[in-house]
Amino acid sequence: MPFVTHLECANCQSEYPAGEVHGLCTKCSRPLWVRYDLGLIKKEFPKKALFGRPPTLWRYLELLPLENPANIVSLTETITPILPVTRLGAEFGLDNLLIKDESRLPTGSFKARGMAMAVTMAKELGLKRLAAPTAGNAGGALAAYAARAGMESWVFMPEDTPIINQKECLLHGANVYAVNGLIDDCGKLVREGMSEMGWFDVSTLKEPYRIEGKKTMGLELAEQFEWELPDWILYPTGGGTGLIGMWKAFDELEALGWLKNSKRPKMVSCQSDGCAPIVKAFESGARHAKRVDNATTIASGLRVPQAVGDFMILEAVRESGGVAMSSPERDISRWMGLANSKEGLAVCPETAVCLGVLDQLMGQGKVKPKDRVLIFNTGAAQKYPESVKADLPRIDLSQPVDWHALLSA
Numbered sequence: 354m355p356f357v358t359h360l361e362c363a364n365c366q367s368e369y370p371a372g373e374v375h376g377l378c379t380k381c382s383r384p385l386w387v388r389y390d391l392g393l394i395k396k397e398f399p400k401k402a403l404f405g406r407p408p409t410l411w412r413y414l415e416l417l418p419l420e421n422p423a424n425i426v427s428l429t430e431t432i433t434p435i436l437p438v439t440r441l442g443a444e445f446g447l448d449n450l451l452i453k454d455e456s457r458l459p460t461g462s463f464k465a466r467g468m469a470m471a472v473t474m475a476k477e478l479g480l481k482r483l484a485a486p487t488a489g490n491a492g493g494a495l496a497a498y499a500a501r502a503g504m505e506s507w508v509f510m511p512e513d514t515p516i517i518n519q520k521e522c523l524l525h526g527a528n529v530y531a532v533n534g535l536i537d538d539c540g541k542l543v544r545e546g547m548s549e550m551g552w553f554d555v556s557t558l559k560e561p562y563r564i565e566g567k568k569t570m571g572l573e574l575a576e577q578f579e580w581e582l583p584d585w586i587l588y589p590t591g592g593g594t595g596l597i598g599m600w601k602a603f604d605e606l607e608a609l610g611w612l613k614n615s616k617r618p619k620m621v622s623c624q625s626d627g628c629a630p631i632v633k634a635f636e637s638g639a640r641h642a643k644r645v646d647n648a649t650t651i652a653s654g655l656r657v658p659q660a661v662g663d664f665m666i667l668e669a670v671r672e673s674g675g676v677a678m679s680s681p682e683r684d685i686s687r688w689m690g691l692a693n694s695k696e697g698l699a700v701c702p703e704t705a706v707c708l709g710v711l712d713q714l715m716g717q718g719k720v721k722p723k724d725r726v727l728i729f730n731t732g733a734a735q736k737y738p739e740s741v742k743a744d745l746p747r748i749d750l751s752q753p754v755d756w757h758a759l760l761s762a
């Protein structure tokens with residue numbers, strides 16, 4: 354933390370001291386940014402200091418909120434690879450389609466970044482019991498990192514959350530509950546139980562540090578692209594922490610003078626039309642999004658009917674010249690099948706939504722064939738058995754196999 358100066362409300366700009374426990378802004382109940390002395394970092398942390406540091410998100414230590422590296426709670430958050438996906442790109446008429454594969458992170462999703470940081474900061478601040486509502490993957494990550502830190506975790510999830518998310522929480526020793534409601538109903542339970550249960554609420558954006566963990570996606574990709582950012586970033590948006598975090602990363606890198614030019618990517622917030630509050634607000638020009646009733650999508654991480662950081666997502670998208678766009682729910686399985694079969698990458702349903710959006714952006718001529726387009730694969734397909742139909746043709750060992758029939762099937 355030598356470089357953290359203070360925390361600042363993203364809405365009313367109220368300031369809070371670093372080194373203390375904070376949730377939302379106490380004046381307006383909106384999220385807090387962690388602010389750094391970027392001038393000092395620029396002097397003391399030259400880009401070349403990165404050489405030789407371990408290939409994990411902790412290599413950007415000076416741009417992270419912790420004071421003492423001994424508090425790091427880690428399962429080795431590896432730098433995730435960016436893979437050219439030419440065969441998949443050709444399906445869209447794109448020469449430069451790339452996927453940053455976050456499924457390689459501990460617990461199989463990008464939620465590891467945020468939770469590694471939140472649990473590290475909880476340790477630094479002396480917190481011992483953490484609670485969160487979850488669409489699935491954040492709960493698994495919280496349970497894993499809390500276990501790693503020897504802390505207690507309490508997780509509340511909609512009862513139809515993918516079964517793997519339910520089981521991973523149990524395996525990691527969380528106190529996990531299935532709720533007959535949506536993620537914001539689970540969020541209310543965490544709030545309600547706070548004083549009696551004595552837990553700290555690590556909901557998306559309701560504490561200031563998950564976003565700093567997600568910010569490392571932007572730092573990492575900038576370094577991987579040798580400090581020249583791609584033309585487009587497509588991000589599957591629920592609570593939006595990743596998109597907001599990346600935009601903050603680009604701001605900080607620009608202030609440090611690390612980017613080769615000031616050309617920023619157009620940020621695309623992708624949602625399913627089964628739950629698209631950000632898209633509706635973007636289209637109507639609103640600052641905040643209205644809650645979506647009856648939110649339904651198999652892309653469970655995107656089933657967020659209302660996001661506390663809605664205005665932060667919308668600001669980043671608008672500032673970047675990007676767009677918020679939805680893809681039809683009925684097409685998600687098809688896009689998921691295409692990505693998984695064309696490239697061998699385990700692309701999750703949330704990321705499949707980005708392909709539906711990419712298809713529309715190409716159709717509208719917004720994305721050009723030579724543009725460099727980066728899509729985040731935010732989780733591993735293996736975590737979603739419910740979203741893949743597997744009615745395998747049977748082979749009966751009591752009968753001879755008709756190989757000819759197999760070939761012509």
Ligand SMILES: Cc1ncc(COP(=O)(O)O)c(C=O)c1O
Binds near residue numbers: 590594
């Ligand atoms: C695999 C996956 N992708 C995307 C999201 C949405 O992330 P965010 O809430 O940062 O917008 C989630 C959230 O649960 C997720 O699990």
Ligand SMILES: [Zn+2]
Binds near residue numbers: 363365366382383
């Ligand atoms: Zn405020």
